[in-house]
Amino acid sequence: MPPPPARSYANRTTCPVRPCKRPAPLPSPFLGYHPQLALRPFPAAVRCTSVNAAIVHGLPGPYRLHDGDLVSIGCDASVDSWAGDATVSFAAGTPSPANPVDPKLMETTRQALEAGVTAAVVGARVGDSAHTVGRDRTDAPISRR
CATH class of the missing domain: 1.20.5 (Single alpha-helices involved in coiled-coils or other helix-helix interfaces)
Incomplete structure (x- = not known):
């Protein structure tokens, strides 16, 4: 059985979505985004990869997902001056009594x-x-x- 996936995908600088009529991945619109009140720019291409107690804006790390982990993934897109995002939350693998969602x-x-x-x-x-x-x-x- 392969090891569970790590959350390192958010380190990438492009998102692997290939929109129709585009030959290459698009750069992340939020990698390096630095709002005025933030201490530092956002360091990841996937805006939110939150696990369990992380509410929003989780950052990449060495943590490996386990059955029953609550995972939220936020994706962002921008076209011209318009930007939008959406998030989905789900239980990783199969929740168990030892690790329920x-x-x-x-x-x-x-x-x-x-x-x-x-x-x-x-x-x-x-x-x-x-x-x-x-x-x-x-x-x-x-x-x-």
Whole structure:
């Protein structure tokens, strides 16, 4: 059986997605992105590769995934002056009683997503939606493995 995958993919400088009519991978739009309030530029091509307790913006490391790990992968794309991103979360391999994915965590994140989408209305700022996602979730009954 091969070893579980490492999270080193995020070290790459290009994403291996090959859009129609493009012969080569596109450079990551967020590698080196440096917002004003950040201490340093973002060092990875895949914007978010978060595992278990890492909430967002996980960085590459030597950790190898195990059955039941909660994995969230965020992908980004940009075209001209437009940028967008999407994230998917899933259990790696097969969760087991020894290493289950916390259903309360999954439900809390689903509720946070719904709240953020509901807050994304014409005239609102992105920060309004982000605040709504985080509000009332810091005390959610989730495990912190």
